[in-house]
Amino acid sequence: xxxxxxxxxxxxxxxxxxxxxxxxxxxxxxxxxxxxxxxxxxxxxxxxxxxxxxxxxxxxxxxxxxxxxxxxxxxxxxxxxxxxxxxxxxxxxxxxxxxxxxxxxxxxxxxxxxxxxxxxxxxxxxxxxxxxxxxxxxxxxxxxxxxxxxxxxxxxxxxxxxxxxxxxxxxxxxxxxxxxxxxxxxxxxxxxxxxxxxxxxxxxxxxxxxxxxxxxxxxxxxxxxxxxxxxxxxxxxxxxxxxxxxxxxxxxxxxxxxxxxxxxxxxxxxxxxxxxxxxxxxxxxxxxxxxxxxxxxxxxxxxxxxxxxxxxxxxxxxxxxxxxxxxxxxxxxxxxxxxxxxxxxxxxxxxxxxxxxxxxxxxxxxxxxxxxxxxxxxxxxxxxxx
Amino acid sequence: xxxxxxxxxxxxxxxxxxxxxxxxxxxxxxxxxxxxxxxxxxxxxxxxxxxxxxxxxxxxxxxxxxxxxxxxxxxxxxxxxxxxxxxxxxxxxxxxxxxxxxxxxxxxxxxxxxxxxxxxxxxxxxxxxxxxxxxxxxxxxxxxxxxxxxxxxx
Numbered sequence: 001x002x003x004x005x006x007x008x009x010x011x012x013x014x015x016x017x018x019x020x021x022x023x024x025x026x027x028x029x030x031x032x033x034x035x036x037x038x039x040x041x042x043x044x045x046x047x048x049x050x051x052x053x054x055x056x057x058x059x060x061x062x063x064x065x066x067x068x069x070x071x072x073x074x075x076x077x078x079x080x081x082x083x084x085x086x087x088x089x090x091x092x093x094x095x096x097x098x099x100x101x102x103x104x105x106x107x108x109x110x111x112x113x114x115x116x117x118x119x120x121x122x123x124x125x126x127x128x129x130x131x132x133x134x135x136x137x138x139x140x141x142x143x144x145x146x147x148x149x150x151x152x153x154x155x156x157x158x159x160x161x162x163x164x165x166x167x168x169x170x171x172x173x174x175x176x177x178x179x180x181x182x183x184x185x186x187x188x189x190x191x192x193x194x195x196x197x198x199x200x201x202x203x204x205x206x207x208x209x210x211x212x213x214x215x216x217x218x219x220x221x222x223x224x225x226x227x228x229x230x231x232x233x234x235x236x237x238x239x240x241x242x243x244x245x246x247x248x249x250x251x252x253x254x255x256x257x258x259x260x261x262x263x264x265x266x267x268x269x270x271x272x273x274x275x276x277x278x279x280x281x282x283x284x285x286x287x288x289x290x291x292x293x294x295x296x297x298x299x300x301x302x303x304x305x306x307x308x309x310x311x312x313x314x315x316x317x318x319x320x321x322x323x324x325x326x327x328x329x330x331x332x333x334x335x336x337x338x339x340x341x342x343x344x345x346x347x348x349x350x351x352x353x354x355x356x357x358x359x360x361x362x363x364x365x366x367x368x369x370x371x372x373x374x375x376x377x378x379x380x381x382x383x384x385x386x
Numbered sequence: 387x388x389x390x391x392x393x394x395x396x397x398x399x400x401x402x403x404x405x406x407x408x409x410x411x412x413x414x415x416x417x418x419x420x421x422x423x424x425x426x427x428x429x430x431x432x433x434x435x436x437x438x439x440x441x442x443x444x445x446x447x448x449x450x451x452x453x454x455x456x457x458x459x460x461x462x463x464x465x466x467x468x469x470x471x472x473x474x475x476x477x478x479x480x481x482x483x484x485x486x487x488x489x490x491x492x493x494x495x496x497x498x499x500x501x502x503x504x505x506x507x508x509x510x511x512x513x514x515x516x517x518x519x520x521x522x523x524x525x526x527x528x529x530x531x532x533x534x535x536x537x538x539x540x
Contacts, residue, residue, distance in 0.1 A: 023412045026445050043451040059407045069444065072451045114410070122405040131399055 002100025004220035004386055006230030007347040009039025015180040015211035015332045018116035024058055028070030028112050028212045035108070035214035039226050043072035046216070047104040050079050050095045052087040053112050053336030056123035071110050084127055085284065087111060088213065088340030089369025089377035093236045095217050105222050109215045111340035115208035115333070127372045129243045137245050140286070141205065145197040148289035150251035152199065155304035157292060159199050163190035164310050165291030166203055166330055172317060173327025175357040180209040180332040190288070204288040211334030213341045220385070231350035234364070234382040235268035237261040240375040258297040258368065258376040265378040269364070274299050275314075279362040280349045281323045282342040284370040285330060291323070317359070325349065325357040339369030343379050350383050414445040417457075419526040426520045430495055432456040438496040462518035463537065464492035464499070469510055480529060486510055490534055502533050509536040
């Protein structure tokens with residue numbers, strides 16, 4: 001059993017389609033400075049740094065060293081963690097391990113991406129096995145589209161059902177001053193947008209953003225001195241599949257990695273009924289269909305029930321279990337930061353710092369990460385010290 | 387090594403992924419590059435805490451973790467701190483061999499400026515004074531400085 005750990009500060013940039021005014025490390029510094037200010041700490045208080053982004057996205061291999069000017073890691077222990085889409089949540093979990101281990105008291109977790117600097121699809125292809133799947137089943141959109149058609153076939157869900165998720169998240173983003181896309185998007189807008197790969201249309205998929213996020217974690221005994229309302233780690237879970245898309249993704253079974261990761265996390269946190277016991281969820285939903293299928297995998301509702309569950313407003317602000325008060329991934333997607341933003345936004349909700357996007361009286365918050373060949377991270381935070 | 391590898395060519399698969407990159411220089415590097423291009427000036431920034439002058443100019447001090455908004459124009463001249471003479475050709479190198487990679491401590495700077503020396507290589511040495519030679523046509527790139535060259539008496 002590790003030490004108890006809490007998030008005591010968060011920082012993020014104002015996310016945009018492109019940031020011509022700063023380099024990656026200058027952009028990282030904005031998030032780090034904001035997180036330090038949020039926790040009322042200085043860089044001297046930080047014992048170690050964990051940082052991550054997507055491999056090949058900026059063509060910088062030694063990101064841990066490259067970013068030092070921005071992360072403040074000069075002559076500190078620093079490690080780069082890169083796990084695809086889950087990078088941000090894995091960075092948070094690796095930072096959690098650092099503190100829980102007892103080796104470090106205050107650790108800075110950083111995620112960033114400058115999607116505007118490269119070709120996302122060309123870079124992301126390297127997640128596929130170079131001998132096999134890279135030639136026959138590549139890119140983020142086709143694999144998600146295949147998942148969606150399997151779900152439609154099985155449960156009779158419609159494109160309009162999925163579009164509700166986009167309308168919801170983009171509506172929530174209007175409350176988040178940091179979100180990249182802050183224009184409402186309706187079901188009709190999504191239905192009218194160009195088809196990319198059936199049933200995914202332009203309005204169904206996440207944008208590419210430039211942005212960074214930083215989170216400060218501290219050990220029990222120290223966290224309480226830094227933050228008046230720390231966000232305690234109640235559970236973390238990482239479940240990876242492997243790179244044979246054909247056998248790691250049985251679409252008829254759902255997103256198995258998320259089922260496993262969430263059940264493991266619920267067990268750690270003692271959660272028996274997620275909808276009743278979780279107050280807010282920041283989910284890595286890179287496309288609208290994920291907001292249906294994956295909330296079933298999380299156990300928010302039964303298989304095939306998601307369209308009604310979302311349609312009834314359960315996941316909207318004011319609903320039973322608000323999902324993505326920040327606007328989520330459909331509004332902001334600086335990929336290496338994306339899953340860390342889920343953790344940061346969950347912490348913000350616990351800490352009561354959400355401003356217009358605050359859900360009242362949050363005691364338990366769930367964050368997820370999603371990546372590459374359909375793998376999942378789950379983090380559960382609590383206002384109550386475990 | 388298994389025996390069959392002596393008999394046959396091992397099967398390989400060829401791949402090449404073309405990923406185009408466009409890196410934003412940002413406010414700070416843009417000011418450095420435009421000064422170099424338009425005025426033939428080398429700019430650095432001074433840290434308000436440790437007072438060190440960094441060149442090329444950068445936005446924040448790595449060591450003190452503070453913004454550096456004090457700009458300093460550095461003379462195009464300094465002293466060689468270290469160097470090596472390159473004798474092999476490679477497409478990624480900025481010049482045909484032989485040429486030298488040099489670390490030049492520009493007068494007034496606290497860190498070395500990385501560049502090349504293309505002629506009078508026999509005169510190079512640690513402590514040798516060198517001066518930047520600017521290209522006639524400049525487009526906002528570190529190689530707007532064509533090279534450094536040794537100056538004065540050896």
